[in-house]
Amino acid sequence: MSRIRAKNEEKIIRAASRIFAEHGYAATKTADIAELARLPKPNIYYYFGSKEKLYRAVLESVTEPLLAASGPFIEYRDPVKALTAYIKAKLMISRDYPYASKVFANEIMHGSPHLPEDIIARLSEQTRTLAARLSDWMSQGLMARVEPRHLLFAIWASTQTYADFNWQITMALGKDELDEEDFEQAAEVITRLVITGCQVRSLAGE
Template structure:
């Protein structure tokens, strides 16, 4: 297991991620990936047995960041801190992993045909924990009586949209690339609406 092997695998994975994000699974050709990093097509098959396996690697590389994002729900005992950090983290992910996010979105959009069952299980668990925590806060009257799952759906959608539908975002912001400032405004706007909208006091001690 040479260092060259690891390096080339990483290179292929990175190119594959970009291509799968741009074209989708079916739309991506191994030749496209090979061309992008100036490698012979057959070389890809030398490092990854099949297109399917290469795709799975790309897909799974996004799971860790995704699961990490729910940490604030464990970490904090107040919805203000938890939701603020969760939104920040999720928009950071959209900013830093736009391609992996698109690959994942594409996967979900088509009914998750390539997503391994153990990952699905983990996602369900994380969601249960987060929604249970929200329900606790509702019971303690730290926030309004909002359906926790639908709140989560809203948060996922509004944060991921900055990666997944960036074409549309850029179109309306009239810029070729989203700037750091755009992400800041997105984050601040969302935090503001969500906290106030859920009746969450930003004073930690009441």
């Protein structure tokens, strides 16, 4: 892929993320995306072929990082390290992909009418893998026994809210936008709640 093509596709996805987030799939016009991206409207179809394919590209722009965020569960045997890194990764997605995260959340809230089956399958498999890892740590006595999927739901809700409900959070904090310190503080608080609340402890020697 040429540098120019990659740059233009990134600009279009970034613009589309915002327009889809603000107007929803049905009400979004490719002309508005082109205007925000500062590119001719035919470029939208040249690079993506259709509005539906562009929407999928927006979803993939956030689902790929969401899938990659589970890496610490594979990388670390120690649950404290894994959960700390996982929570941080999830928050960085809210920081780096705020509009795409809103698009994803809106898609889920409407029953995933446009979410491709392959993405659903990958996300479902990830959930099973993460839940199994948590269950394994519980069996080892490294954390309290809780329903692992509901623990994941709690982590998702607390991290993704920094993108999906950004307006509410910035309003409550009395600022126009969140900065690095806000995300660091959020990571510290959420991690402490999970580690302490679930009585998570490190492996001996880790």
